[in-house]
Amino acid sequence: MVSFGERLRGERERMGLTQTQFGDLAGVTKKTQMLYENGERSPKADYLTAISGAGADIEYVLTGNRSVRGSIGSSEVSRLEDGATLVDTLAGSGQLAAVKMYDIEAAAGDGRSLEQEEVESTLYFPTDQLAAQGLDPAQVVGIKVRGDSMDGTLADGDWVLVDRSRREPKPEGVFLLLVHGERRIKRVQRVAGGAWLLISDNEHYQPEMIKPEDMKDVEILGRCEIRIGRVS
Incomplete structure (x- = not known):
């Protein structure tokens, strides 16, 4: 089973970013990004929200299921109601606790x-x-x-x-x-x-x-x- 950290690393690589560049999207260091990808530390909601806003497919990172937004080659963007973050939406659906x-x-x-x-x-x-x-x-x-x-x-x-x-x-x-x-x-x-x-x-x-x-x-x-x- 592919772990959270492995999916996070895969999404970073899909976007063509280094650990330093990807960490900069959410204001964390390369070392912290490395810990997330190695499964040695869990990111907070503000990190997930930040990388989601930069184009990362958070639904895939969290659940392993690709969203329309995160599908390679897709130009469509998934929409969330009234400013809700994807984290809020997944939490409301029971996928996140x-x-x-x-x-x-x-x-x-x-x-x-x-x-x-x-x-x-x-x-x-x-x-x-x-x-x-x-x-x-x-x-x-x-x-x-x-x-x-x-x-x-x-x-x-x-x-x-x-x-x-x-x-x-x-x-x-x-x-x-x-x-x-x-x-x-x-x-x-x-x-x-x-x-x-x-x-x-x-x-x-x-x-x-x-x-x-x-x-x-x-x-x-x-x-x-x-x-x-x-x-x-």
């Missing part, structure tokens, strides 16, 4: 739901690709990682997609948690007696024991499923 991205450090915590927090940005993902990962787009949010406690798994500044439907009572894995009113990303391990260990993958941090009588102070907000971050 809008995932709200939150900064875990900026979030106030204190029991507030994420919906009450300020959205830092919105990223769009093909719905079928999320479904292939077993994710319901309606249950997915993005969280920006802060600090170095999860180094080795998640780095400071990474984004992670969190499946809010995964709130199992016997968790094992990396979860977004509300602990004493503070949102944290930790690896959860169950131990004898019904207690949990909240583990930081950075060995410089000690695990935190949550005893059964203290479970009332801990809430699972979702399981961390997909990391989006820089390649070091």
